[in-house]
Amino acid sequence: MLKKSAANVAGVLLALFFLFPTYWMITSAMKPQGSTITSDYDLVPLSVTFVNFVTAWTKPGFLSALGNSLMVTLTAVLAAIVVGITAAVAMSRFAFRGRKSFVLLMLVAQMAPFEALLIPMFLMMRDLQLYEHLSSLVLVYFAVTLPFCAWTLRGFVNGIPVELEEAAMVDGCGRWGAFQKVTLPLLGPGLVATSVFAFITAWNEFLFAKVLIRSQDRETLPVWLSGFQTAFGTDWGGAMAASVLFTVPALVFFLIVQRKMVAGVTAGAVKG
Amino acid sequence: MTAVKTTETAAPAGGTTPPALPPAVTGGARKRRRRGGAFDRALPYLLLAPALIAILWLIGFPVVSVFVTSFRQLNLGELVRGEIVWTGIDNYVTVLQDERFWTVTLRTVVFTVSVVGVSVGAGLLIALLMRVLTPWVRILLQITMLCAWAMPILASATVYIWMFDQNYGILNKTLVKLGFDQFAGHSWFGSGTSTLSVVGLLIVWQAIPFLAFSLYAGLVGVPRDLYEAAGIDGASGWQTFRAVTWPEIKSLLMMVTFLSTLWDFKVFAQIWVFKEGGPSGESTTLAVLQYLEGIAKSHFGVAAAISVLMMLILGLITFQYLRRLLQTEEGKI
Numbered sequence: 001m002l003k004k005s006a007a008n009v010a011g012v013l014l015a016l017f018f019l020f021p022t023y024w025m026i027t028s029a030m031k032p033q034g035s036t037i038t039s040d041y042d043l044v045p046l047s048v049t050f051v052n053f054v055t056a057w058t059k060p061g062f063l064s065a066l067g068n069s070l071m072v073t074l075t076a077v078l079a080a081i082v083v084g085i086t087a088a089v090a091m092s093r094f095a096f097r098g099r100k101s102f103v104l105l106m107l108v109a110q111m112a113p114f115e116a117l118l119i120p121m122f123l124m125m126r127d128l129q130l131y132e133h134l135s136s137l138v139l140v141y142f143a144v145t146l147p148f149c150a151w152t153l154r155g156f157v158n159g160i161p162v163e164l165e166e167a168a169m170v171d172g173c174g175r176w177g178a179f180q181k182v183t184l185p186l187l188g189p190g191l192v193a194t195s196v197f198a199f200i201t202a203w204n205e206f207l208f209a210k211v212l213i214r215s216q217d218r219e220t221l222p223v224w225l226s227g228f229q230t231a232f233g234t235d236w237g238g239a240m241a242a243s244v245l246f247t248v249p250a251l252v253f254f255l256i257v258q259r260k261m262v263a264g265v266t267a268g269a270v271k272g
Numbered sequence: 273m274t275a276v277k278t279t280e281t282a283a284p285a286g287g288t289t290p291p292a293l294p295p296a297v298t299g300g301a302r303k304r305r306r307r308g309g310a311f312d313r314a315l316p317y318l319l320l321a322p323a324l325i326a327i328l329w330l331i332g333f334p335v336v337s338v339f340v341t342s343f344r345q346l347n348l349g350e351l352v353r354g355e356i357v358w359t360g361i362d363n364y365v366t367v368l369q370d371e372r373f374w375t376v377t378l379r380t381v382v383f384t385v386s387v388v389g390v391s392v393g394a395g396l397l398i399a400l401l402m403r404v405l406t407p408w409v410r411i412l413l414q415i416t417m418l419c420a421w422a423m424p425i426l427a428s429a430t431v432y433i434w435m436f437d438q439n440y441g442i443l444n445k446t447l448v449k450l451g452f453d454q455f456a457g458h459s460w461f462g463s464g465t466s467t468l469s470v471v472g473l474l475i476v477w478q479a480i481p482f483l484a485f486s487l488y489a490g491l492v493g494v495p496r497d498l499y500e501a502a503g504i505d506g507a508s509g510w511q512t513f514r515a516v517t518w519p520e521i522k523s524l525l526m527m528v529t530f531l532s533t534l535w536d537f538k539v540f541a542q543i544w545v546f547k548e549g550g551p552s553g554e555s556t557t558l559a560v561l562q563y564l565e566g567i568a569k570s571h572f573g574v575a576a577a578i579s580v581l582m583m584l585i586l587g588l589i590t591f592q593y594l595r596r597l598l599q600t601e602e603g604k605i
Contacts, residue, residue: 010401012409015416018420022420043446090316096313107597116579116586118566119341119575139330206425247423
């Protein structure tokens with residue numbers, strides 16, 4: 001019993017350790033201007049304001065960076081999912097010459113050290129005249145997420161019994177019909193999970209966004225936020241509010257996927 | 273790449289159905305299938321074509337190109353004029369003779385090993401702890417870990433910079449309050465070691481959730497009767513861990529250790545936003561060095577040589593990882 005309560009105390013302390021930066025980000029963002037930078041000990045906020053969020057939202061560059069980030073990330077993830085799903089179906093539903101080597105290629109490509117490909121990517125985008133264009137980032141994020149999407153979706157397609165598709169085909173569906181009416185709906189949770197993880201990868205990406213885009217109006221959010229000291233000076237309240245706004249989309253998607261993942265697992269359990 | 277982690281481990285577990293069963297050929301369908309034979313044979317290749325082209329173009333070509341570039345003299349002048357100047361292994365000689373390269377490599381290795389060691393160790397301990405927690409404490413811990421995991425890297429880095437701020441950071445204020453007066457105005461980013469320690473703490477803090485969640489999932493999968501049997505045999509806690517838990521999660525632990533090593537070795541964003549590799553280059557790692565040489569100084573050839581050396585190190589780790597993965601997953605491919 002004593003051992004159990006000691007474990008629980010350790011658990012609560014760890015929870016505090018993991019929560020604190022989030023707590024500090026939110027409370028700093030909600031402190032009135034002028035009371036963030038203070039030598040007073042202010043662990044617990046005494047007054048709450050949303051002024052900082054307005055400041056961050058209206059800072060030059062924030063909205064365009066948010067738009068750029070959303071545009072680049074969503075386009076790249078959508079492309080990676082569509083291309084990934086066709087490859088996944090091919091890998092998991094067909095027997096053909098070279099299948100095994102293709103599966104291996106996907107596995108290896110997934111581990112490609114993109115950071116080490118910075119120089120050739122930069123030179124390639126320059127040759128393609130895509131340097132300084134957001135489409136270069138779309139291409140990079142598509143390439144970064146594609147092997148992961150194809151590999152993961154292959155796992156999810158493998159989890160759907162092929163007999164279901166066969167039954168639909170016996171009932172007169174074509175290949176496409178069977179895929180569209182049987183496989184695709186069952187793939188739902190897997191699709192959501194995969195695209196969310198791909199989304200977060202692209203949403204976080206910093207190095208390529210910094211190197212391939214120099215002009216301020218085409219910056220993505222991570223790069224914009226990395227220059228927060230030029231944007232905010234020592235206005236930590238504003239910087240924290242911007243961080244909160246940057247976190248919200250990722251957190252929302254994360255919570256969605258947690259639920260869907262659980263749903264996917266239980267669905268599998270019922271199937272047996 | 274933090275976020276990508278769960279499904280990677282979760283997905284193969286789900287995929288137990290043997291793939292690639294040819295669709296059942298029934299009486300009615302047989303005729304149509306024979307007519308569409310050529311198309312059917314081509315179909316998998318057509319489905320694979322977009323992915324294959326994309327991978328060869330956007331990953332394969334750069335990999336070849338980085339090797340080729342590393343044998344060229346390619347500075348801003350050559351780039352603008354479009355000149356191709358081959359220099360053989362000059363770039364490698366330059367890099368390998370540079371004392372700074374060895375310092376940076378050693379620093380990167382030490383940094384990676386410490387961050388991976390601490391995060392995997394802590395992840396395993398937390399996973400073990402989660403098993404004995406009261407449900408509400410466990411859920412609380414899981415939710416807070418989820419918050420840490422979901423926070424975008426740049427947001428969490430900004431928060432850490434603020435918490436460790438020299439004059440108004442909450443950490444220094446707390447330390448002073450606790451009686452450690454020497455921390456008033458203490459700069460956490462005054463030396464490379466101190467900067468990298470804070471960066472390491474940030475990375476560990478964000479890496480533990482993935483590690484703890486996947487290891488916990490592995491622990492939950494260990495059959496209960498094994499523990500009961502160990503209990504009946506009178507095994508102590510440590511003996512149970514050695515004899516029951518360890519063999520069951522060893523391969524999972526290997527896998528997450530390899531993945532963490534791959535990820536932590538090439539970290540750039542966190543190190544860059546804290547101090548841009550400073551003060552005076554003391555927190556520069558290989559990823560930062562490559563950026564400084566290649567992008568900041570426009571020495572593309574030299575930077576490509578650094579990239580190739582990075583890839584060799586990562587390639588060795590990946591090779592080891594793949595060999596193990598293929599050994600354990602042989603039947604699934």
